[in-house]
Amino acid sequence: MRKLTNFMKQQSKQFASVVKHPYFGFILFGLILLFTLYLRSMGLVTISIINAIVMTMIYSIIALGFSLLLGYGGMASLGTAGFVGLGSFIMGYFSGVLHYPLIYTLGISFGVAIVVGLIVGFISLRIEGMYLAIITLGLGEILRAFFISYDKFTGGYSGRQFRNFTLFGNAVSAQAVYIIITVLFVLAMIATLNIIKSPTGRALLAMKNSDSAAQSMGISLLKYRLLAFVISTVFAILAGMLYIMYIKFSYAPDWNLSFSLNILAAVIVGGAQSIAGIILGVFTIFGLNLAILNYIPFFQNNSALMVIFNGVLIIVVVMFYPGGLIRLLQTLKYKFVLFIKKLRIKWKVYKYGKDD
Amino acid sequence: MLVPGIDVALNQILIFVPALVVLYFLMDMLFFRKHLKRQLYRNKLINIILVVGLIGVFFFTIKAITMQMFLQIFLLNLVDLCVLVLATTGIVLIFKTSVTTNFAQGMMATFGAFFAANFVLYLTSNSSMGKTPKLFLGMFAGIVCASLLGLFVDVVIIRRGKHVSSVGKQMITMGLVLVLMGLIPVIFGTIAPSLEAFSVDVKLFQIGDMMLVIPYHNLYALVITVVVLAILFGALRFTKWGLGVRATASSEIVAGMMGVNTRVITAMSWAIAGGLGSIAAFLYASAGAQVQVASMIPVQVNAFMAAVLGSFSSFGGPIVGALLINLFSSVAPFYNDVWQSVIVYGVILLLVLAKPLGLFGKKTAKKV
Numbered sequence: 001m002r003k004l005t006n007f008m009k010q011q012s013k014q015f016a017s018v019v020k021h022p023y024f025g026f027i028l029f030g031l032i033l034l035f036t037l038y039l040r041s042m043g044l045v046t047i048s049i050i051n052a053i054v055m056t057m058i059y060s061i062i063a064l065g066f067s068l069l070l071g072y073g074g075m076a077s078l079g080t081a082g083f084v085g086l087g088s089f090i091m092g093y094f095s096g097v098l099h100y101p102l103i104y105t106l107g108i109s110f111g112v113a114i115v116v117g118l119i120v121g122f123i124s125l126r127i128e129g130m131y132l133a134i135i136t137l138g139l140g141e142i143l144r145a146f147f148i149s150y151d152k153f154t155g156g157y158s159g160r161q162f163r164n165f166t167l168f169g170n171a172v173s174a175q176a177v178y179i180i181i182t183v184l185f186v187l188a189m190i191a192t193l194n195i196i197k198s199p200t201g202r203a204l205l206a207m208k209n210s211d212s213a214a215q216s217m218g219i220s221l222l223k224y225r226l227l228a229f230v231i232s233t234v235f236a237i238l239a240g241m242l243y244i245m246y247i248k249f250s251y252a253p254d255w256n257l258s259f260s261l262n263i264l265a266a267v268i269v270g271g272a273q274s275i276a277g278i279i280l281g282v283f284t285i286f287g288l289n290l291a292i293l294n295y296i297p298f299f300q301n302n303s304a305l306m307v308i309f310n311g312v313l314i315i316v317v318v319m320f321y322p323g324g325l326i327r328l329l330q331t332l333k334y335k336f337v338l339f340i341k342k343l344r345i346k347w348k349v350y351k352y353g354k355d356d
Numbered sequence: 357m358l359v360p361g362i363d364v365a366l367n368q369i370l371i372f373v374p375a376l377v378v379l380y381f382l383m384d385m386l387f388f389r390k391h392l393k394r395q396l397y398r399n400k401l402i403n404i405i406l407v408v409g410l411i412g413v414f415f416f417t418i419k420a421i422t423m424q425m426f427l428q429i430f431l432l433n434l435v436d437l438c439v440l441v442l443a444t445t446g447i448v449l450i451f452k453t454s455v456t457t458n459f460a461q462g463m464m465a466t467f468g469a470f471f472a473a474n475f476v477l478y479l480t481s482n483s484s485m486g487k488t489p490k491l492f493l494g495m496f497a498g499i500v501c502a503s504l505l506g507l508f509v510d511v512v513i514i515r516r517g518k519h520v521s522s523v524g525k526q527m528i529t530m531g532l533v534l535v536l537m538g539l540i541p542v543i544f545g546t547i548a549p550s551l552e553a554f555s556v557d558v559k560l561f562q563i564g565d566m567m568l569v570i571p572y573h574n575l576y577a578l579v580i581t582v583v584v585l586a587i588l589f590g591a592l593r594f595t596k597w598g599l600g601v602r603a604t605a606s607s608e609i610v611a612g613m614m615g616v617n618t619r620v621i622t623a624m625s626w627a628i629a630g631g632l633g634s635i636a637a638f639l640y641a642s643a644g645a646q647v648q649v650a651s652m653i654p655v656q657v658n659a660f661m662a663a664v665l666g667s668f669s670s671f672g673g674p675i676v677g678a679l680l681i682n683l684f685s686s687v688a689p690f691y692n693d694v695w696q697s698v699i700v701y702g703v704i705l706l707l708v709l710a711k712p713l714g715l716f717g718k719k720t721a722k723k724v
Contacts (some may be wrong), residue, residue: 075525123705127712130457130522134664135708138701140658145697257657261459261530267528304538314715318527319517 023190025276030186035059037178050289052283054178057185058242060282064275065235065266070264071272072201073228074208075124078260079136082143083116083233085255087240092160092250093153102167105241109268113237115232124225140260147252159251162244177245184242188235189275195231204228262286269317271324280325284313362690365420372412376405402710409682417687424566429686434574435643437682438581442636442668443652443659444674445585446629451668452605453618453625454514456525457660460532461633462652464505467536468634469647472498473548491554495580495638506630510623540649550646551638577639584635585675588628592671597624633693661704666712676715680707 018024033053062084069075087109094105120136126273127135147154154160165172193200203224206214215221244250262285270281283291289306293299299306321328349355383401388394418426443461450458459544479485484719485493509532517528555572562568592598598623603611633652638654640655641647658681666677684703713719 009574037632039634064614070523076526123709126709130451130668131664131708131712132713133526134457134660134703137657138661138664138705138708140699142705145695149694257653258533259535264523265530266529268524302542304542307538308535310534311531311538314534315513315528315533318520318531319513322520322524 022193026186026189026193029189030182033182033185034071034179039176040177048290048294050178052287053291054181054246055290056279056283056287057149057181058239058246059263059266059286060279061185061188061239061242062236062263063270063278063282064188065232066263067240067267067272067278068192068195068201068204068228070267072196072204072208072316073126073225075225075228076130076133076264077120077124077136077229077232078133078257078264079120079140079143080236080263081255081257081259082140083113084240084243085147085250085252086112086143086279087237088244088250089147089154089160089196089240089252090237091241092155092162093246095165096160096162096244103171109234109237109241110234113234114230116237116320117233118226121226124229125222137257137260140255140257144255147255147263154250154252156252159249162248162250165245165248172245173309174246181242181246185337188238200224200227225298265314269314269325274324274326277324277326280329285310285323359421361420365416366691368416369413372416373409376409376412380405406707406710406715409708410694414687417690421687423567425564426687427563428568430683431568431570431574433682433686434570435577435639437679438574438577439636439640439655440640440658440662440678440682441675442480442581442632443586443655444662444678445588445671446632446636447656447659448663448668448671448674449601449625449629449632451663453601453608453622454510454525455608456514456522456529458529458629459526459656460509460529460536461629461659462637462656463533463536463540464502464509464630465633465637466647466649466652467505467540468498468502468630469551469637469641469652470540470544471501472634472638473551473641473647474544474599475553477549483607484526491552491642494551495635498634498638502630502634503627504630506626506628507623509630510626514626515619515622537649540557546649548641553642573643577643580635580639583633586634589671593619597621601625604664661701664708664714665704667717669714669717669720673714673716 036045036050036053036262040047040050062080066077066080069077090109090112091105094100094108095102100108120139123135123139124132148156151157165177167176203214203219204338206217206219207221207224240250266281266285267278268281270279271277283347288310293306293309299309318324380401384398387402388397391397391406443465446465447458447461450456450461464542472494476490478644479493483490513528513532514525517525520528553571553573558569558571560567560569561577592601600611600616600618603614603616604618604621608618611621612659636653636655637647641651659678662677662681663674664677665680666673666675668674681700681704684700685696688699692699708714711717
């Protein structure tokens, strides 16, 4: 008997070590998302919920890269839309039109991402704060003007179609794309967590609070700023490639200021320093309409109110919960735990009588 | 729009500008290298080189496209310049008092313009007024509407969000954009009744031996802008409100301690910014564009760039920035009409990289 309990204790210890592992939550989340696809194939989940999930995953990848800049580096960049668009058009042109193998396309896109990230990084060394936000906004506008003008590459005003995507010689179905996106999404979360917990993340955090103090502690501003921008651009371009894989269409004028602002809003609303918060924020900004509001009859009748609802939500969250939605959840959890404790004390008082 | 001499001008610029850059590095390396005041001399040299470079670029361009063409294009684009200057001034005013870039400026302006357009329509059907007074009344109604909106936004939202970081405030204005974007179609419908121009006639006049044409509408726009800006700058310079704005801009807390009612100052700034935006949107719409929900967004992006180019730290700088952007975008189509916006934004980017605080920005010492 004792042997059995010992064995069980050991087992539960091992189980705890698995559950408490930082990656466990991410992988479980990915498995749940994959399970949703299975539910879809059984017809239990509507297509708009699947769309909402995929959009949340793709935009979360962008927002994760962005949070490295904003939540950890303290640098606001509004050129995100341009980078995402660049990724989508690289995929659409090199894989869709020229039929390059995927590995070449990936190589090209990472090369472009590194070059663009280095350029923005060098700009960020010279310009700071609100000015950097507006200058990167200008960079985004340059990219958008480039997309609209260079119609051989992007399709101009008629957009770039991307229908016949093949991987290793086989046509890829929508389900396969969903699985690819989920896997990359989980990998992106793990990568972000690793970067945050590594010396790089700590250095970025130090730079956010004070440039001069960080430099005096021996942190190279040049190295870490460039690194942060390169990582964020790589994430954005990757997300752009996933976007065109799922939507199968990319339209140059769509990659405008309001897209970048939405990403920024998602990061701020969710909570810039927490991975769960970012995903929550992205879902609030991009997925809420598709997944929930579309099913409420009141919003179905007045579609303009959906936009107003989003706006009011952003304003209220930023004004009353500066730490983001995740802070709200943490407060609620804390209050809940306190409530349970109080209940237990009351139960004990009831059971054993008052402690004199 | 290709002009015969433009290739030569392009070549001249492509030699002239890099030559100036090389000159800067040579001077820096040979003469300033061991000087104690190296940074000061560098900044002065950058200023001189920028002025010489800009004059040179415009000189070569004007030589290629002729003075008459240049002035003509400038006069035809005058209304765009007025719109840009008004929008930029509104953004800078809000940046000074609330320390945030107001992304909702364009939407507030559009709200005013929608109200103005509907008011003009109402006047047309209910009274027998002449065209010009009708339009002026409409514009005035738009100004009042947008000012009230600005006041409302400040009193209800921005004032309560004082503790929010500046990025957070940006997000609040971003949420405001969404709210207004949803609200405008509910109140006014998606496309407002189109606004007429003040006059469709043009005026012919002569400078030297150049015959030039200016539309009367542009003249009206110019007069309105100059009058409004003159009143605004006069108020900033000579009234108590202006003193308050300048005090709040330098430090809100200290201004409050010195007895400045920063709440009233900020609220009035939002109201005035709304009014300026509304005039801008009205002029922009009546110059031929329809009043649409998204019609002010490109103007707003340009206004941000103008404000950064001229620096947020003064009121005059952004106006020069707006003028430069307007000149660049009227000259750029001569060089390449497909890539014009890329050229304009690229040039602005390079200028800001050369002077990170803007053309007229002053460096403020920061405590570590």
